[in-house]
Every structure is written in C-alpha cells, then in structure tokens.
Amino acid sequence: MDALEALHNRVxxxxxxxxxxxEAQRENIFRAALRAADHAALRPWRFLQVEGEARxxxxxxxxxxxEAESDTPLPADKRDKxxxxxxxxPLILVAITCLKEHPKVPHHEQHLSTAGAVQAMLTAAFAEGVGAYWRTGPLAYNPVVAEGLGLAENERIDGFIYLGTPGKAPRRAPELATGDFFSHWNAP
Structure with a gap:
C-alpha cells in the first residue's frame, strides 16, 4: 500500500x-515505531508483546x-468483562514511555514521542492489512498494572495496542475538510 494511501485512510x-x-508484518509495524519524531534521539519508548496464554x-x-481501585466487590459480570x-x-502491545532526565526534553515530550511511535505502528498495521486500535483508560495508569508488568519507577504506560485480523472489512475513513482544521495565522 502506498504511504499516503495508508496515512489518508487508516481507521x-x-x-x-x-x-x-x-513475523514479517510485525517487523514492518515495529520498524515504523522507530521512525517517530524523537527530540534528542532519546528513544523513550519500549513495547511489551502480550499474546497466547499471557493474555x-x-x-x-x-x-x-x-478490584484494588474499588471500594466494594465487583459484580460477577464486571469481573468477567x-x-x-x-x-x-490475538496480540496486544503495551506502549511504555521510559522517562529520562534531559535538560531540553521534558517528560511530556517523551510521552508525545511514544504516541508518535504508536501512531506510526497503527498506520503500518493498516498498510499491512492488520486490524489495530489503541486503548488507554484507567488500567493504563493503574500502579497495580504497572507493577505487575514489571515497569521501572521511571516508566509509564501510554496505552494498549490491540492487533489482529480484522473481523470485518474496515470502515471507510470519514471525509474531513482540511480547511476545518488548518488556517493561516494573521500576525498583528
């Protein structure tokens, strides 16, 4: 798939x-992450692959x-869900930012770099015909999850990327007008 086609149509x-x-698709998806914008070339990201019984x-x-976050026992349906x-x-990637102290690159920029790596992987997955989506939510920021995954003190989860074979044809990307989002700044 052409790069612009993937960028314009990814969903x-x-x-x-x-x-x-x-393995070949993964290699292409993973290599895409390594091209994310990255101030000072810190490469502040790492990704855990979770599949099979590990899921x-x-x-x-x-x-x-x-359960640790709840004041009351969770109902059975919530526990099951x-x-x-x-x-x-079939495959989940845990996106982790490894925060580094740097005089010119604050931590929020390092999270943005990880986000860029995730977006690149989502686009590469689309180009490879792999279905993908990115989830965050309370579990991504939960200390029990971070500890259970073995994160270091300086590491933070920025989301979970779910990957697999599309169960149905991907929906068509919405037609958006660039003029609704881009304008010229008229300096005073």
Missing part, C-alpha cells in the same frame, strides 16, 4: 480475530487492579 478496527500479525494472565492482572479485556485481540 481503527475494533473487531479483531486470529491470526495475530505474522489471560494480563486479564487477571487487570482484575486485581480493578475485565478479565476478558485482553482476549479482544
């Missing part, structure tokens, strides 16, 4: 199934985290 694909991306373990970790979250796709 999230929420219904995912097996198989997970092949069930992640579901149990999500459940422990949700939380536990099943990682089963939505």
């Amino acid at each position: 999230s694909v929420g219904k995912l199934t097996d198989p997970a991306p092949s 069930r373990h992640l579901g149990e970790l999500f459940l422990r985290a949700a 939380t536990r099943a979250m990682p089963l939505r796709a």
